[in-house]
Amino acid sequence: MLKSLGATLAQVSQRIGGTPDSMLADDERTRQVARRAERRRQLKTIVVLLVAFVVMVAVFSTVFHELMDREDRSFSWPTSVYWTLTTMTTLGFGDITFESDAGRVFSVIVLLSGSAFLLVMLPFVFIQFVFIPWMNDREARRAPRRVSEATAGHLILTALGPVEEDVIEHATRAEVPYVVIVDDVEAAGRLHDAGRRVMVGPLDDPTTYRHARVESAALVVATQNDQTNTNIAFTVREIAPDVGIVASANAPAAVDILEIAGVDRVVQLGEVLGEAMAKRALGLAGTTHVIGTFGGLCIAEAGVVGTELVGQTLGEMRLRERMNVGIIGVWERGEFTVAAADTELRSTSLLILAGNPDELAAFDDAYGLDTPAAPSALIIGGGRVGRAVAATLSAEGVASTIVEQLPERRREGMRYVIGDAADRAVLEEAGITDAGSILITTHDDNVNVYLTRYCRGLRPDARVVSRSRLDRNVSTLYRAGADAVLSYAATGSAAIWNHFRGDETLLVAHGLNVFRSPMPAELAGRTLAESHLHRRTGCNVVAVDRGDDVRANPDPYAPLPADAELLLVATDAGESSFSNVYPHARRRVTVGLRRQRP
Template identity: 30%
Template sequence: MVGRRRLIRSYAAAFAGAIVFFTLAYDVGMSFFEERPRTLLHSFEVVMQTFTTTGYGQDAGWGPEMTVLVVGMQFTSLVLIFAAFPIVIVPLVEDALATSPPTALEGAEGHVIVCRHSPRTETLRDELDARDVPAVLVEPDRETATDLFERDRRGGAGVEDALAVVADDDDEVDLSIAMSAGEAAPDVPVYSIVDDPAFETYHRHAGVEEAFSPRTLLGRGLANKITTAVSTELEGSVEVGRDFSIGELPLQPGSALCGQTFAESGLEDRTGARVIGAWSTGEFRTPPFPGLVLDEHTVLLVVGSERDLDRLRELTRSTVRRHRRGEVIIAGYGVVGSTVGNALAEAGVPRTVLDVEERSTVDIVGDATDPDVLREAGVEDGGTVVLALDDDTTTLLATFVIRDLNPHAEVIARADEPESVRKLYRAGADYVLSLSSVTGRLLASRIVGEDVVSFGQGIKVVSVPPPESTTLGDLEIQRRTGCTVVAVERRDGRVDTDLAEWTEVGEHDTLVLAGTDDDVARYDEVFRG
């Protein structure tokens, strides 16, 4: 938009300059070469007749010098006329026909205001759409706003009736957004996304309900994949009822379950817990098929009482697993990498830090895509490599190099863009978290009050009323949607987890479902659409 205005101004200046130049030249030429003096106004009239192609002729019969001047004037007028089409006329027609995004919103309520477009807020808006919560984008760049509005037809703001406000601009600008939103609607919660964790405190002082640091969240998520293996607690669990939880549980290398199929393991009979899904080779399978081979890269999604989960945890743990010095290698030691390193230190897990910049906290200085540097870091002997690099292309290359050096290493990777996740899995990564997905899903879960077991992979736990009073077998929820019914909350507060096809559900009961983003959306389409 700014470039177009500058071009139009330049064109107008060139047009006016040409008029003035040829008016003066014609006036001087008629007096000096033709000895037929004309008034300046008459010379201006001749030039305008030429430029507008309306014709002239009263001064015809010039000598060679004036003929050259008149031909030059005619040529210049043609150039300016044709240049007017792409510079002035076409843009004006496009603006007249184009759809303009609104600058205000009337009559809306229950929406979420998202300040500034980014990959993180794009994921947030998709998550809110899946929950039927309207999101309104406030974008200062008009061309970006127009493109987004034409794509999905979302309107302007309306903070007084909003469900929440999300600020994702510069950290300093977010402070102003929070203050302005607080003045306009003190009861509407404001959430902010900070690039520098140091700003979290300032944002809370400005009235922000909760400030999210995406890189810190991502670092914790990557660290959880490692520390869960040596922790006595089940990470990422969601409590549904008294003494009943849902959570993810990774298998440790050396576990007695490794190498067995899901059917051979007999996990449910041995522990009383239910395995409702499993992550394996980057894909979520619900329920796990009997022939699924369990290994150290498998993550189980389980439900049950604390006692049941404790029994299952014991089976997944390894009695021989010991973290050797340098067994966990962290490549990249910015905010994400240092968060991983701090979490490993708290869990007592030794690590080797690799980064391109020399610092006191870095053990080896070098490029994570250089095989010699990776060998020096101990990749060929290491059990786990955390790729906390800030460039997805570099992360992809590093994954290939690590797989070539050590096919058995566990590769845990950070991805900035959601579309890079599948590429990294195909390259050989065992566990990938996307920066924008983690932030967007966590924000959406906070705003709508929904539990999400895995922010990186989008495993949701939702409570919904049954479509009708019948049995679970008649509803066929698993077959029709992919969601798994993990519990039924009864009207009197009891939680029924011992479910079968003949289990009856009534209109006053609540179904607790677990499934991926697509599964939950499919349930809405089949039973609530």
């Protein structure tokens, strides 16, 4: 029943957009037809070689018989075939030899032609019908077909790209097991050799998920195309009704279909990234944006561009005394600095704050701007991310122009300039001279680095926000002149991971995490000032959680209660250092997300 409904919805979603399942099925059928045609060609070649071999033996045996008759020596036909085969294979025993020159010349001809023929035929037959099948079978057996029976609380990934690689890094750091399901045997073998935990199986086969122990899994992450994700969701729900499922969606209309299919959280990665880039372009203008929540404590970010905070130090702001808002640190062009009284704020600074909703609202009232910090914006790239940026800016009252090379990407209600963004005339037509912000949203990191450097040279005073597809190019884009860089991989993995482990770890930005830990026995009863926690681990305590009492910005001279939990902020390296210094403090979730039944 579920599978039938899933197939129906998948057919409907094919009309929405994306790659239809029928096209994927046609590709698979095409590959199968090609493999069968290749096998037929190989068999035809073998038959031709065998026929040629038989003809050669017959001709050589006949000539041998005639030449021996001329020497007045008589041999039977079986003996003629025997001599031909032993000579062709260079095994001649010397029991039958010619005495005439003609016979000896013929022997040389048989020897050379037979050796050359067998050197071609035997290796070909061996390689095509023995060695290659053996290697293929060995390759197929290299990647596992199922996970261990002891596996539980694990992540099941259905694709492996930059986003999934980031999720795997978080899972490895948190000691959460994972498995990547791959339907291609060769790809699975390569990933297995690279150290990834993979298993082979079709994504639409319930047996695959039984072998992946989906009923004991923490979360299933479906990041294929919309139609495949729908099929995955129905297949998983058929055998594991309560397991959590997170899926990506490309088309907006696919969100409803995926939710009907049983997906708990649908993530539109392009829209999430576009909205985040737009907020960076606006500079957040003294307004907080909540990233996540631990109990009653909200973790938020707030830009200072255009506000009176620019040029002040954190000590001069006195946020703790005035509003009880805690400053976790400052994010400055990809570098995080733990809050210090002498830290001076610049227009590019981004505050990371902690407080309850009322306290953050007080911050907004005090520093929020009535008008956007960027009155107009230039968007380079008219794909999903670029359109999401334009929609978010429009909602904030900011006019924007999209530069796009492909005319077919035009959408109603948005202003476009069609042309190459590397052409200065195109950029000037789009309004680069007056734009307060420039957002570079293409999916090619090389292009983004190139355009970031170019736009920074044309407009040194503009706010440049760039997209990075891969994490490794983030620092390069900052060096190229970007004020803010958002990684597609980091943003997507954060959306997935925060849904999975939002109560344990919150990914604030690329390489910056807020995480929860039980009170280490070594710190119980001691003060933060005595512990030198930041010096030893690189972590900063955000709050102390005693269940119903969450205290942000704890007093550094107050003893830490043994029954409390710490909320800490740190980079990836700092979080790992904390786990090494206090190995018994961190705990990991072994029971996954359970879906609430309606």
